[in-house]
Amino acid sequence: MNTVAWLGSVAQHPRRVLLAVALATIIGLLLCIDPVTRTVRFHIDPSAEALLPVDDPGRAVLDQVRRTFGIDDPLIVAVRFEPNVYSAENLERIAKLSAQFKQLPEVSEVFSLATAPNLLASGDEIDVTSFTDQAARDPAVVQTFAAQILANPLYRSTLVSDDGTTAAFALSTTAALTPKQYVALDFDGQVRRAVQEVGGADAVYLTGTLPVRAATSGALDRTLRFTVPAVFAVIAVLLLATFRSPMAAASALLSVAIALIWTVASAVLLGIEFNLVSAIVPPLVITIGLSYTIHLLAAHFLSRSVLPDARDSQRADWVMKRISTGLTLSATTTVIGFLSLLLNPLPAVRGFAVLASLGTLYVGALTHLFLPALLNATGCNRETPPIATRVFGRFAELLTGFDLRWRRWIIGASALLIVGGFISASRIEGGADFINSFDEDTPVRQNFEAVAKAFNGANFVTVLIDGKAPDALTNPTLIDAVDSFQDWLRAQPEVGAAVSFVDQLKLTNLVLHNNEPLYFGVPADGAAVKQILLFASSEALNRVIDPQYRTAVISLRLNVDGSTAIGAFLRRVEARAAELPSPIDARFTGSAVLATRAVEALAGGHLASIAIAVVAIGALLSLMFTSIKAGLIATVPNIVPIAVYFGTLGALGIPLNPTTSLIACIVLGIAVNDTVHFLARFNADAREQGTEAGAVRSALGSVLRPITLATVCLCLGFLVFAGSELNNQRQFGGLAAWTLFVAWIVDMTLTPALGSRLRIVTLWDLLRLDLGKSPQHTIPLLSGLSMRQARLFALMSRLEKHPAGTRIIQEGDLSRDIYVVVDGAVEATIERNEERLVLSTMTRGAVMGEAGYFGQRRTASVDTTSPVRLLRFNSQDLERLRERYPSIAATVFRNLNRIQAERIARMTALLR
Numbered sequence: 001m002n003t004v005a006w007l008g009s010v011a012q013h014p015r016r017v018l019l020a021v022a023l024a025t026i027i028g029l030l031l032c033i034d035p036v037t038r039t040v041r042f043h044i045d046p047s048a049e050a051l052l053p054v055d056d057p058g059r060a061v062l063d064q065v066r067r068t069f070g071i072d073d074p075l076i077v078a079v080r081f082e083p084n085v086y087s088a089e090n091l092e093r094i095a096k097l098s099a100q101f102k103q104l105p106e107v108s109e110v111f112s113l114a115t116a117p118n119l120l121a122s123g124d125e126i127d128v129t130s131f132t133d134q135a136a137r138d139p140a141v142v143q144t145f146a147a148q149i150l151a152n153p154l155y156r157s158t159l160v161s162d163d164g165t166t167a168a169f170a171l172s173t174t175a176a177l178t179p180k181q182y183v184a185l186d187f188d189g190q191v192r193r194a195v196q197e198v199g200g201a202d203a204v205y206l207t208g209t210l211p212v213r214a215a216t217s218g219a220l221d222r223t224l225r226f227t228v229p230a231v232f233a234v235i236a237v238l239l240l241a242t243f244r245s246p247m248a249a250a251s252a253l254l255s256v257a258i259a260l261i262w263t264v265a266s267a268v269l270l271g272i273e274f275n276l277v278s279a280i281v282p283p284l285v286i287t288i289g290l291s292y293t294i295h296l297l298a299a300h301f302l303s304r305s306v307l308p309d310a311r312d313s314q315r316a317d318w319v320m321k322r323i324s325t326g327l328t329l330s331a332t333t334t335v336i337g338f339l340s341l342l343l344n345p346l347p348a349v350r351g352f353a354v355l356a357s358l359g360t361l362y363v364g365a366l367t368h369l370f371l372p373a374l375l376n377a378t379g380c381n382r383e384t385p386p387i388a389t390r391v392f393g394r395f396a397e398l399l400t401g402f403d404l405r406w407r408r409w410i411i412g413a414s415a416l417l418i419v420g421g422f423i424s425a426s427r428i429e430g431g432a433d434f435i436n437s438f439d440e441d442t443p444v445r446q447n448f449e450a451v452a453k454a455f456n457g458a459n460f461v462t463v464l465i466d467g468k469a470p471d472a473l474t475n476p477t478l479i480d481a482v483d484s485f486q487d488w489l490r491a492q493p494e495v496g497a498a499v500s501f502v503d504q505l506k507l508t509n510l511v512l513h514n515n516e517p518l519y520f521g522v523p524a525d526g527a528a529v530k531q532i533l534l535f536a537s538s539e540a541l542n543r544v545i546d547p548q549y550r551t552a553v554i555s556l557r558l559n560v561d562g563s564t565a566i567g568a569f570l571r572r573v574e575a576r577a578a579e580l581p582s583p584i585d586a587r588f589t590g591s592a593v594l595a596t597r598a599v600e601a602l603a604g605g606h607l608a609s610i611a612i613a614v615v616a617i618g619a620l621l622s623l624m625f626t627s628i629k630a631g632l633i634a635t636v637p638n639i640v641p642i643a644v645y646f647g648t649l650g651a652l653g654i655p656l657n658p659t660t661s662l663i664a665c666i667v668l669g670i671a672v673n674d675t676v677h678f679l680a681r682f683n684a685d686a687r688e689q690g691t692e693a694g695a696v697r698s699a700l701g702s703v704l705r706p707i708t709l710a711t712v713c714l715c716l717g718f719l720v721f722a723g724s725e726l727n728n729q730r731q732f733g734g735l736a737a738w739t740l741f742v743a744w745i746v747d748m749t750l751t752p753a754l755g756s757r758l759r760i761v762t763l764w765d766l767l768r769l770d771l772g773k774s775p776q777h778t779i780p781l782l783s784g785l786s787m788r789q790a791r792l793f794a795l796m797s798r799l800e801k802h803p804a805g806t807r808i809i810q811e812g813d814l815s816r817d818i819y820v821v822v823d824g825a826v827e828a829t830i831e832r833n834e835e836r837l838v839l840s841t842m843t844r845g846a847v848m849g850e851a852g853y854f855g856q857r858r859t860a861s862v863d864t865t866s867p868v869r870l871l872r873f874n875s876q877d878l879e880r881l882r883e884r885y886p887s888i889a890a891t892v893f894r895n896l897n898r899i900q901a902e903r904i905a906r907m908t909a910l911l912r
Helices: 003-011 014-032 057-069 088-102 131-137 139-151 179-184 187-198 209-243 246-270 278-306 312-343 347-378 389-405 407-425 443-455 476-490 501-512 526-535 563-577 591-624 628-652 660-689 692-723 727-755 763-768 787-796 875-884 886-911
Strands: 075-081 107-111 120-122 125-127 166-173 201-207 459-466 495-499 551-558 585-589 798-802 807-809 818-823 826-832 835-842 861-864 868-873
Touching: 014 246, 014 347, 057 459, 057 551, 057 585, 057 591, 075 088, 075 187, 075 443, 088 107, 088 131, 088 139, 088 166, 088 187, 131 139, 166 443, 179 187, 179 209, 187 201, 187 209, 201 209, 201 443, 209 246, 209 278, 209 443, 209 692, 246 278, 246 347, 278 312, 278 347, 278 660, 278 692, 278 727, 312 347, 312 591, 312 660, 347 660, 389 407, 389 692, 389 727, 407 628, 407 727, 443 495, 459 563, 459 591, 476 495, 476 501, 476 526, 476 551, 476 563, 501 526, 563 585, 563 591, 585 591, 591 628, 591 660, 628 660, 628 727, 660 692, 660 727, 692 727, 787 875, 787 886, 875 886
Parallel strands: none
Antiparallel strands: 075 166, 075 201, 107 166, 120 125, 459 551, 459 585, 495 551, 798 868, 807 861, 818 868, 826 835, 826 861
16 A cells, blocks of 8 residues: 555544544643643753753863852842942941842852952051941041052952942852742842842842843743744634634644644653754744645645545545645655754754754644544535635736746846855854843843943853963962963953952952052962962952862953854954963853854854755755756755845844754755645646646646745744744744745746756656556567666656547547557557458557657557556657656667567568
């Protein structure tokens, strides 16, 4: 039993199919939702680490920094006081706030004016208490704090803004505090209530990696909660307006909803978390699935008019035969487009590829099996027929005329679009805005920008300095090299502040020598350095240099945002770090660094993914259409929208980011569906009608409506992302919709223009075709061919069935068709003196009509004496065969000449 027949038989047993799908869906729901706690089992991880491989060097450095120094990107609370920070009352408030912040859940340390030691030397005594403690003991010293802080590299632009109005609190949290817990604890609210309770504050801002992650996670969660129902609602309206059948629309939506449940359940089983990339999967599965169901519904309702009195089983068979090849190829090419992303080094992209591929397979399987069964079970075939059929039919007629008349112009314009698009694409840069992904009026962005403005930056980068051996960083020569590197860092325009153990060392040395400016430096003796570090040993010092004095960190605060600016800075800094003397090396980490590395990895891997997707899809289509030429023709129309997409990015200055870099592979995998549907229908019609021009007309008339509706469905589905809170998500939706619209235009113009001169043979046709036993041995015209070659020739011709008593050839007619008997028997006769004379009876393998092929009139009539199958071909068919399969054509021509020679020899013998 072939695949189509099997699919048809499955649709005849709807109860079994519905029961199996229902059981699988219940299991999927139990995987997605915990029935006891009623909470979802899948998670959203907005961190930059989620985008990078587990063994990524940047992650390894970050883990080392966390283990060794116990530090991570802190939460920054910035509180503005009137008229400024430097009053005894405001410093008292800062002390109270520091104490309250320390009591917040998961807060391990607070660094502020209330906890930072202000080293002061008085004779032989050194005061190491904080600014707030010193102000409480002697309010008069407060007036000296501004100058002290400006002169202190550890605290300048770190604890107090340069204008003195804003105090900063750096809150270190435990690793256990996740974005989800941050929101659940209402951490932001607790901070603001503490500030309100203490009073005296003019404004309060809270930023850092954790608040931004929490905001991103919330935005992604709300995007999913909005886009999934919105896509369903928009498509439901489209389906109802198109097919005017509530039951059909509900059946299609249910099929896609089940595929979505299975996809999310697969994510839970495989341990794939949703992140900035994979959060696109649910709406993507919905739009792809609904586009597939549109093709099936169109065929389903068409079967009502074609087979008005047929049984459900007959209609199911007819529908499967009509759409199975196109849908199967569509799903396969879409999956190939997604799987090409597995070559990307980022696990987030690979996770997206796996989930999108599984989702596509699920919707393809449900469209083939579940939806036909559901339509038959619900009696949907008795609903009102769809609308606008005549409009699309008329448009198809006009489009066919346009495509055939302006064929060369269409091909030329497409070539120009490809060239122009890729030229424009040369201006594309990889990059992503981090905080600018949020709108200007969102609190998370306003808080970040306020802190960045007050303290000249809010993005943190950690430089890990490794001396390779214990006590290496007590060597004055190496310390001087680190100090010089740090001074160079401070001179960079992107750096708002740079702090390291060297600052602590120089300040302690200064205080130990009664603030003599001469001693603000690194001691010349390693033993003295070690003594000073031991003297200054504290929890704060342990956060910048390890107790063995082997590794240390330089904490940078950057005043730029976005991967482009940060990436350029990192490349420049890494080049400078390479100049550090041996054995020192410097490595860079932090959330901003990891996010930048992720974006750069995405930009670097997308071209390889696209190239492999194009080659793989082209190879698959060549295999399915049994011709490299046909595969290329099916692939070329899908390169045009990709070129237009990249050209659009270059023209509008849109960078490649974690979401826009996926569009090309997504669109390539989806857009090829329309090409496949047209060529599959064109293939069947061309064999049936025997003319490519007519096949273009009928194929467009057949697929224009479902392809257009599917494109509208896809575009609307992607445009729903316009409701997202994140700019990159909105950008993704708009660009994807635009590229798919371009793909529709190309498939309705370029694909017919290219296909109008092509006879296509699919692998399905090749496998299904029955020429009887050993046709290459029992049919002389096929002698010398393999079974595959014999089938290819038959498919390039036309296989006809005729009942007994049918006249195939009329004596005296002018016709250039040649016939070969595959099964059955025919009789050659002539009319002489009103008497019918039988010349011969011909069975399997007989060739007839070859005289007409060489321009002569038919010399006899041929009628069937039993049901027959005939191969019919003409000179145009043989010419196409010569162009696509020259070896087969050469063998057929040789056999035809031999048959003609043998027939002439027999006639000559009779005359003798």
